[in-house]
Amino acid sequence: MNRTIKDYLLLVVKGMGMGAADVVPGVSGGTIAFLVGIYEELINSIKSVNASSLSLFFTFKWKEFWKAINGNFLLSVVSGIAISLLSLAKVITYLLLTYPVMVWAFFFGLVLASTYFVSLRIKKWSFPPIVAFLLGAIGAFYITMATPTETPDAYWFIFLSGAIAICAMILPGISGSFILVLLGKYFFMMDAIQNVRLPYILVFISGAAIGIVMFSNVLSFLLRRFHDLTIALLTGFMFGSLNKVWPWKEVVETFVDRHGVTKPLIEANIMPNSYIWQSILLMIIGFALVAALEIVSKKFETKK
Numbered sequence: 001m002n003r004t005i006k007d008y009l010l011l012v013v014k015g016m017g018m019g020a021a022d023v024v025p026g027v028s029g030g031t032i033a034f035l036v037g038i039y040e041e042l043i044n045s046i047k048s049v050n051a052s053s054l055s056l057f058f059t060f061k062w063k064e065f066w067k068a069i070n071g072n073f074l075l076s077v078v079s080g081i082a083i084s085l086l087s088l089a090k091v092i093t094y095l096l097l098t099y100p101v102m103v104w105a106f107f108f109g110l111v112l113a114s115t116y117f118v119s120l121r122i123k124k125w126s127f128p129p130i131v132a133f134l135l136g137a138i139g140a141f142y143i144t145m146a147t148p149t150e151t152p153d154a155y156w157f158i159f160l161s162g163a164i165a166i167c168a169m170i171l172p173g174i175s176g177s178f179i180l181v182l183l184g185k186y187f188f189m190m191d192a193i194q195n196v197r198l199p200y201i202l203v204f205i206s207g208a209a210i211g212i213v214m215f216s217n218v219l220s221f222l223l224r225r226f227h228d229l230t231i232a233l234l235t236g237f238m239f240g241s242l243n244k245v246w247p248w249k250e251v252v253e254t255f256v257d258r259h260g261v262t263k264p265l266i267e268a269n270i271m272p273n274s275y276i277w278q279s280i281l282l283m284i285i286g287f288a289l290v291a292a293l294e295i296v297s298k299k300f301e302t303k304k
């Protein structure tokens with residue numbers, strides 16, 4: 001695909017949207033990729049990093065290697081993700097701790113709209129896609145009800161956490177950040193990014209790189225052979241994840257981590273009891289933002 005500099009700058013912006021979403025436990029960067037129309041190209045590009053393309057790299061055929069993996073596309077998207085992760089980690093962490101209800105309200109509107117617009121990509125709603133949707137919704141709901149645990153800070157576990165979380169990050173509706181919460185490594189990795197603790201960051205990235213290449217092959221196959229069923233399953237994931245991003249919660253149980261800090265362990269959804277009108281407004285803004293992204297993406301698809 002021939003792209004201009006403007007196209008690549010737009011890809012960087014889309015990547016920034018993915019990165020911003022991935023920072024939040026409960027919102028998936030894969031959802032943003034779906035909305036801005038780069039999901040399938042992203043999966044197929046990651047999948048192309050395989051033995052065949054790597055053989056080009058190690059035989060110094062770097063130009064052919066770069067073309068084989070759709071390098072310009074991947075570099076643009078990954079650059080955008082990195083910009084968001086490095087610049088927004090501290091901001092998002094602060095907002096989640098200081099204004100949790102309003103932040104979750106905004107993302108509730110975003111995920112709700114994402115569920116609707118992604119569902120429109122299913123060509124025909126028959127019995128199999130409906131079953132796939134229900135299975136996805138039930139699976140995501142179950143994951144969001146799981147309880148976080150305390151886990152080791154050893155490099156091997158950081159590597160494993162990266163491999164598992166990255167698979168979730170490219171699944172619409174399943175948040176890689178939330179998987180890190182369940183693994184007990186969300187705040188640990190946010191701290192590592194904020195304080196540039198390179199050994200932990202590099203080990204995490206290594207795990208993520210291996211995990212995403214392996215998982216993208218599975219997703220690419222499913223999207224190619226069972227498109228509607230796969231999209232229905234992913235839509236179900238997004239719908240089920242709404243349980244996690246419901247703004248109003250109460251802490252049912254806490255735990256004290258190894259550093260002596262008290263953190264919420266189990267939270268239960270409750271009826272709206274604070275910042276109601278502000279939250280409704282932010283939900284509407286989140287929904288409208290997704291709708292606007294969908295309109296812009298459709299226009300670009302039409303032009304191409």
